[in-house]
Amino acid sequence: xxxxxxxxxxxxxxxxxxxxxxxxxxxxxxxxxxxxxxxxxxxxxxxxxxxxxxxxxxxxxxxxxxxxxxxxxxxxxxxxxxxxxxxxxxxxxxxxxxxxxxxxxxxxxxxxxxxxxxxxxxxxxxxxxxxxxxxxxxxxxxxxxxxxxxxxxxxxxxxxxxxxxxxxxxxxxxxxxxxxxxxxxxxxxxxxxxxxxxxxxxxxxxxxxxxxxxxxxxxxxxxxxxxxxxxxxxxxxxxxxxxxxxxxxxxxxxxxxxxxxxxxxxxxxxxxxxxxxxxxxxxxxxxxxxxxxxxxxxxxxxxxxxxxxxxxxxxxxxxxxxxxxxxxxxxxxxxxxxxxxxxxxxxxxxxxxxxxxxxxxxxxxxxxxxxxxxxxxxxxxxxxxxxxxxxxxxxxxxxxxxxxxxxxxxxxxxxxxxxxxxxxxxxxx
Amino acid sequence: xxxxxxxxxxxxxxxxxxxxxxxxxxxxxxxxxxxxxxxxxxxxxxxxxxxxxxxxxxxxxxxxxxxxxxxxxxxxxxxxxxxxxxxxxxxxxxxxxxxxxxxxxxxxxxxxxxxxxxxxxxxxxxxxxxxxxxxxxxxx
Numbered sequence: 120x121x122x123x124x125x126x127x128x129x130x131x132x133x134x135x136x137x138x139x140x141x142x143x144x145x146x147x148x149x150x151x152x153x154x155x156x157x158x159x160x161x162x163x164x165x166x167x168x169x170x171x172x173x174x175x176x177x178x179x180x181x182x183x184x185x186x187x188x189x190x191x192x193x194x195x196x197x198x199x200x201x202x203x204x205x206x207x208x209x210x211x212x213x214x215x216x217x218x219x220x221x222x223x224x225x226x227x228x229x230x231x232x233x234x235x236x237x238x239x240x241x242x243x244x245x246x247x248x249x250x251x252x253x254x255x256x257x258x259x260x261x262x263x264x265x266x267x268x269x270x271x272x273x274x275x276x277x278x279x280x281x282x283x284x285x286x287x288x289x290x291x292x293x294x295x296x297x298x299x300x301x302x303x304x305x306x307x308x309x310x311x312x313x314x315x316x317x318x319x320x321x322x323x324x325x326x327x328x329x330x331x332x333x334x335x336x337x338x339x340x341x342x343x344x345x346x347x348x349x350x351x352x353x354x355x356x357x358x359x360x361x362x363x364x365x366x367x368x369x370x371x372x373x374x375x376x377x378x379x380x381x382x383x384x385x386x387x388x389x390x391x392x393x394x395x396x397x398x399x400x401x402x403x404x405x406x407x408x409x410x411x412x413x414x415x416x417x418x419x420x421x422x423x424x425x426x427x428x429x430x431x432x433x434x435x436x437x438x439x440x441x442x443x444x445x446x447x448x449x450x451x452x453x454x455x456x457x458x459x460x461x462x463x464x465x466x467x468x469x470x471x472x473x474x475x476x477x478x479x480x481x482x483x484x485x486x487x488x489x490x491x492x493x494x495x496x497x498x499x500x501x502x503x504x505x506x507x508x509x510x511x512x513x514x515x516x517x518x519x520x521x522x523x524x525x526x527x528x529x530x531x532x533x534x535x536x537x538x539x540x541x542x543x544x545x546x547x548x
Numbered sequence: 549x550x551x552x553x554x555x556x557x558x559x560x561x562x563x564x565x566x567x568x569x570x571x572x573x574x575x576x577x578x579x580x581x582x583x584x585x586x587x588x589x590x591x592x593x594x595x596x597x598x599x600x601x602x603x604x605x606x607x608x609x610x611x612x613x614x615x616x617x618x619x620x621x622x623x624x625x626x627x628x629x630x631x632x633x634x635x636x637x638x639x640x641x642x643x644x645x646x647x648x649x650x651x652x653x654x655x656x657x658x659x660x661x662x663x664x665x666x667x668x669x670x671x672x673x674x675x676x677x678x679x680x681x682x683x684x685x686x687x688x
Contacts, residue, residue, distance in 0.1 A: 140649075147645050151557055152638065172576055172613045174620035180650060256612040276639040277616035278646050293638070332572065333607055333635060361572065362609045362637050407589075502610075506577040506587050 120149050120290075121156050129286055137189030141282035148279065149290030158252050158291040162194045163284035164240050165232070166256035167277040169201035169482040170220040171507075178219050180278055184285070185226035195284035196233045196240035198257050199422075200224070202484070204236060204452070204477040211487045232284070236477035237451045238421045239351070241268065249373050252295055254283035258363075259355035259421050259499060265365035267350050269373035271295050274364045294364060300374060301383035302367045304331060305390045308340030310398070315341070317349055318516035319398055321498030324353035326401045328361030330391055337367040337381040345371065348424050355421050356498025405501040405514035412443075414490035415510070416524040417480040418517065419449030420497035425457050427517070428474075432463050434521040440471030441527030445490075448472065449479040472524070481507040494523045549687045552668075554661035556679035557636045558644035560654030563676035564629030566669050566686075567601040569593050574610030575617035575643070584626035602675040603628040604665050608637045618643030622653035630656040630677035632665045632684065658684060 122130065130146065132139040149157060167177050201220045202212040212220075228234065237243055238257050247253045247270035255261050255272045256279075264270040273293040275283060283289045293299055306327065315323065327336060345353075350371070357363045367375035375381035418431065428448055440446045448467070450458075455476045458464040464474055475483070480493070480500060486509040493510040495501055501514040513529060522530050571592055578588045584599030599621075608614065618640070621627040627647060631640065636659040644655040656679030665684075669675060674687040 144642075144645060144649060148638070148642050151641050151645070166611075166613045167616055169613075172611075173616040174581055174623075176581075176619040176623040176651070177616045179623075180619065183650075258610060258612045261612065273638055274612050276642045277613045278619065278650075279615065279638075279642045280612075328609070329572075332609075333637060359610050362607060362639075502590075503577045505589050 120146055120154060126157055126288065135188050137184050137187035138285055140187065141285040144279065144282045145286060145288060145290060149292070152290060152292040154290035154292040156291050157288035158295050159287055160193055160254040160283060160289050161247060161251050162196070162245060162253045163191070163280055164196045164198065164255035164257055164260060165280040165284060166198045167281055168198040168223065168236070169478070170216060170223060171201045171482045171484065173277060175219070177277065178222055181223050181226040181281070184281055185229045189230045189285050191231045191284040192287035193284060194233055194245060196235040196245050197227060198238055199478045199482055200236045201482050202478055203475045210475060210483065212484055213487065216484055239451065242424070243451050243453050254280065254289035256280040258358035259351070261364055262354040262358040262366070263351060265294060266354060266368060266372050274362065300335070300365065301385045302335045302337035302381045303385055303388045304334045304336045305387055306336045306338040307390060307392045308338065309392050309394050312342060314343035315345070316516070318496060320345065320349040320353035321356040321496070322398050322401050322405065323393065324356030325360050325405055325498040325502065326393065326397055327366060328357035328359060328363050331361055331363055331366070333362045334388070335365055335367065336391070337369060337375065337378060339369045339378055341368055341371065348427055351421050352497065356502070359499040359502045402514065405498060407505055407511045408492060408513060410529045411492040411511065411513070412528050413492055413494045413513070413523040414444060415485070415488070415493045416444065416446045416520045417449070417493055417495050417500060418447070418497070418520060420479050420481060420495065420500040422479070423448050423450045423454065425454050428454065428458050428463055430517060431521055432466055434518055435470050435525065438470065438525045440524045444524055444527045446472040446524040447475050447480070449475050452476055480504065494520050494529070496520050549685055551683055551685045552661050552663050553683050554658040556682040557641045557657040557659055558648070558655060559680045560648070560656035561676070561678040561680060562629040562654060562656050563674065564600050564602045566604055566671055566673045566675045567593065567596060567598060568604040568666060568669055568671045570606065570666050572607055572609040573605040574608060575614040576611035579617065579621070581617055581620035581624055581626060584621065598628045599626045601628050602630045602632060602677060604632040604669055606634045606666060608640050612639060614639040615643035615646055618647055618655065619650060622647035622651040622655070627653055627655055630679070632661065632669070632677065633657070633659040635659055658682065
């Protein structure tokens with residue numbers, strides 16, 4: 120690999136032991152992927168953040184870098200914490216667990232991280248621009264910034280993300296190179312030209328992830344104008360069921376104004392069709408049981424936006440959450456503060472709901488509650504919950520989730536009629 | 549005993565009994581690092597251990613925290629002996645390199661073999677992976 124003078128200096132140790140170790144790791148990874156050089160990145164995002172997923176090895180590695188005097192060279196954000204950063208005791212976080220999470224936080228503070236604790240740094244002030252090279256982890260974020268914003272990031276991984284933040288560099292291969300960003304597989308929407316309803320976006324994502332593998336797909340025939348929150352949910356599901364880092368959504372992805380632009384010089388290798396049956400079968404796969412008493416309704420994977428929280432409060436319509444059911448919404452500190460200022464939080468609390476901040480159901484110790492069945496509107500959560508929360512899972516729309524929270528079990532939503540195909544507001548619930 | 553060429557993704561040489569699946573595999577939510585047992589109930593290998601195995605699967609999937617799980621597997625002594633893929637993505641490659649760097653654990657990974665490892669290797673076959681030299685040897 121050809122290194123610049125500055126990079127050579129880091130590799131020699133001129134910039135300290137931490138930069139030397141980080142550079143050694145990046146060069147080794149780069150060589151394995153045939154990278155000719157490193158590319159400077161505008162930012163890094165770190166998934167080596169939540170104790171539940173990084174275990175003791177992760178804590179040891181963070182502390183090792185901090186002890187070596189590591190400092191981040193580019194703006195470096197953190198994925199969610201392994202517990203509510205304020206009310207971790209209220210959420211039954213074991214002390215020994217909390218102590219490990221606090222050690223991770225301390226190490227990153229020393230290294231100068233942006234203490235963002237969210238899977239959505241791109242929604243909270245750290246968005247990359249079109250064409251910008253970044254070194255991010257968090258599968259859902261990487262899929263979003265490549266596919267919707269047109270920024271350039273590979274699916275970096277834990278520890279490598281820390282090395283990228285320290286050096287401000289990442290190996291130049293994969294999605295950093297234009298020739299690797301074109302589509303190979305065509306995904307044709309054959310659902311009678313109707314718009315997808317909000318809850319169908321994560322269903323489509325779930326299907327795309329497991330069907331496309333690492334092949335870049337080109338989705339043609341999405342009708343209407345999907346909201347950012349819908350795309351967020353769809354791409355999070357896609358990046359959970361597969362290694363999807365980028366998908367072209369014709370008319371939405373900046374590099375896919377047309378189907379021809381999305382394919383570029385590539386030949387079409389295969390065609391996948393999405394029919395009503397595909398969506399129905401996939402939705403069924405996203406549930407481990409059909410109906411049950413619901414112990415926890417968990418929303419906010421990825422973190423809920425203020426509009427999504429407003430929608431839940433509207434759907435509750437003053438009704439209380441059932442006695443033996445919990446309704447938890449996971450979000451960022453910024454959104455929580457907004458909800459507080461707007462009085463939505465007080466209203467939600469008054470109805471028996473909770474807002475959990477800077478963590479989520481998958482990476483906090485939800486299993487300490489002993490819930491049996493969880494319901495969610497998240498495709499990503501529906502995939503991971505059985506293992507991470509040790510529960511059965513039922514996937515449904517936000518409206519269905521709210522009905523389940525109020526009734527303590529799965530029931531048809533009152534809004535069922537507004538979810539008919541073709542209704543422009545259908546399923547915006 | 550047959551030898552097949554491939555592309556070494558990490559360095560090292562190791563052998564063990566094969567554990568083969570045609571399904572993609574993600575380490576986070578896929579395996580319990582404290583035991584090496586596959587905990588993803590949606591995976592066909594649910595309940596089996598990858599510890600000391602030559603783990604054969606087409607490609608990685610899911611969470612980018614994957615390398616941290618490989619590190620914890622290495623820290624606990626439960627890492628697979630080696631990994632064979634159709635195509636190894638960055639998460640797994642970095643996991644192998646980091647396990648060596650932080651926990652002195654060699655995790656040879658090889659991909660791009662001249663045969664289809666999913667159909668040509670059977671679970672239980674004794675497989676030696678030399679990722680440094682870029683070949684595997686399959687015995688029965």
